[in-house]
Amino acid sequence: xxxxxxxxxxxxxxxxxxxxxxxxxxxxxxxxxxxxxxxxxxxxxxxxxxxxxxxxxxxxxxxxxxxxxxxxxxxxxxxxxxxxxxxxxxxxxxxxxxxxxxxxxxxxxxxxxxxxxxxxxxxxxxxxxxxxxxxxxxxxxxxxxxxxxxxxxxxxxxxxxxxxxxxxxxxxxxxxxxxxxxxxxxxxxxxxxxxxxxxxxxxxxxxxxxxxxxxxxxxxxxxxxxxxxxxxxxxxxxxxxxxxxxxxxxxxxxxxxxxxxxxxxxxxxxxxxxxxxxxxxxxxxxxxxxxxxxxxxxxxxxxxxxxx
Ligand code: HSE
Numbered sequence: 001x002x003x004x005x006x007x008x009x010x011x012x013x014x015x016x017x018x019x020x021x022x023x024x025x026x027x028x029x030x031x032x033x034x035x036x037x038x039x040x041x042x043x044x045x046x047x048x049x050x051x052x053x054x055x056x057x058x059x060x061x062x063x064x065x066x067x068x069x070x071x072x073x074x075x076x077x078x079x080x081x082x083x084x085x086x087x088x089x090x091x092x093x094x095x096x097x098x099x100x101x102x103x104x105x106x107x108x109x110x111x112x113x114x115x116x117x118x119x120x121x122x123x124x125x126x127x128x129x130x131x132x133x134x135x136x137x138x139x140x141x142x143x144x145x146x147x148x149x150x151x152x153x154x155x156x157x158x159x160x161x162x163x164x165x166x167x168x169x170x171x172x173x174x175x176x177x178x179x180x181x182x183x184x185x186x187x188x189x190x191x192x193x194x195x196x197x198x199x200x201x202x203x204x205x206x207x208x209x210x211x212x213x214x215x216x217x218x219x220x221x222x223x224x225x226x227x228x229x230x231x232x233x234x235x236x237x238x239x240x241x242x243x244x245x246x247x248x249x250x251x252x253x254x255x256x257x258x259x260x261x262x263x264x265x266x267x268x269x270x271x272x273x274x275x276x277x278x279x280x281x282x283x284x285x286x287x288x289x290x291x292x293x294x295x296x297x298x299x300x301x302x303x304x305x306x307x308x
Contacts, residue, residue, distance in 0.1 A: 001030045002111065004103035004304035005148070006089045006295075007096035008172060009140040009260030012227040013206045017154035018164075019096075019140035020172060023301035026145070027088050027100035029064055031108035034080035039069040039109075044085040052087060063098040064105035067129025071109050071122065081109055092180035094264035096141030102129030103145040107304045119303070122146060124159055135184035141260065148303030150213065166299035167216040171274035172266050173253070175244060175281040178291040179263040181237050186261040190233055201228050218254060218270065225255025225268055238263045240288040247284035253277045271298070 005026040011018040034040065039059050046052040059065035064085045072081055083105055089097040106122040106129075126142045139153040143161045153161040208224035211217070235241040235258065244265055248256045253267035269277050278294040285292040 001028050001307045002104045002108035002304060003028050003307045004100045004107060004145045005301060006100055007141045007144040008174065008264075008266050009094070009096060009138070010227070010230065010257070011140075011150065011209075012225050012231065012255065012257035013202070013209045014140070014152070014154075015227070015230050016138040016140055018150065018152055018206075019142075019144035020150045020166075020299060021144040021148045021297075021301040021303055022095070022172065022174060022295060023297040025088055025095070025295055026304075027064075027097070027104045028086040028307065029068075029101065029104035029108040030084045030086075031068065031081055031105070031112055032083075033112060034082045036080040037078060039065050039072050039081045039083065041065050042082050042084045044087065046087055047090060055085075055087070055091075061132075062101075063129040063133045064101040065129075066132045067102035067126050068105040068109045070128040071106050071117075071125040074125075075113050075117065076109075077114065081112065083108065090176060092182055093176050094181060094183075094258065094260040094262045095174070095176060096145055096260065098133030099126070099130045099141030099145050102126040102133075103142055103304045105129065107146075107306065111306055119146060120161075123161065134187075136187060144303070146304050149300050152210075164210065165214050167213055167218060167221065169271045170213075170218075170221075170268060170299040171271040172268055172297050172299055173248070173274045173278040173281065173294060174259055174264055174266040174297070175278065175285055175292050175294045176264045177238065177240060177285050179238065181234075181262045183261040186234060186237070190230065194229060198229050221268065222254035225257070227257050231257050234258055234262055238265065240285045240290055241265065243284040243288065244281045247280040248277050251277045251280035268299070 212220035252273035
């Protein structure tokens with residue numbers, strides 16, 4: 001059984017090029033050999049442990065099997081593979097749900113190869129699955145889910161990705177409100193042109209944030225964890241966004257934004273205040289009558305791995 005963690009796309013500063021793995025929440029995929037050639041899906045289980053009501057078990061229409069097939073077609077021995085998918089990441093949550101399925105599938109199938117590939121080599125296969133679900137080629141969920149921690153994966157460097165240092169004692173607190181945002185749809189509505197002023201600001205924040213992570217400069221991290229380009233266009237899809245942000249900042253968060261395309265939101269903070277930040281965010285969200293669940297994770301969360 002392979003486990004692949006949920007992840008925070010964009011990490012506020014790096015749209016489509018920066019991602020952070022989350023510990024303790026993810027998808028699992030079991031893969032086994034079958035005589036019949038090709039890749040098939042046995043069952044996709046939902047968060048409640050029951051067969052998922054609408055995720056497809058057609059191998060051409062499921063993120064996990066598309067990723068598994070891409071890998072098996074290149075390296076399989078001509079036999080067959082059957083996979084079972086156990087969802088742990090809610091759909092359309094902004095927590096990298098499709099990426100987690102795709103990554104777990106590649107890691108599970110890789111373990112069945114005569115000579116398994118190094119983990120970095122699975123990226124492009126997992127991305128094939130993620131692309132099917134999100135309708136675009138961005139690796140900021142797949143890369144951290146596969147490799148763990150914080151990963152820099154700009155499309156211009158693809159297929160090269162860079163694992164980045166994270167400050168010691170840094171944590172992420174994430175809140176998932178019971179809402180759904182379709183990433184493909186959300187991407188379609190983004191503006192296509194931006195001003196020089198926006199570009200300069202965001203570049204400054206991005207560079208400063210990376211420098212802050214590398215040097216462990218918490219103060220600089222707090223000053224730079226900002227998204228002046230994408231967040232303002234997406235925040236209105238989450239009615240409690242401003243209140244949750246204020247609650248996070250008041251309870252000690254260094255910075256706050258949407259996770260991926262939302263509706264999940266995250267704060268980065270020093271680990272000793274992370275639980276407090278998560279509780280404050282939950283309270284603010286619930287005050288809008290929106291149910292929610294929060295997660296706290298080290299910024300150095302492990303990536304995908306075989307569990308048993
Ligand atoms: N970078 C992607 C986006 C992540 O923001 O659309 C989606 O999870």
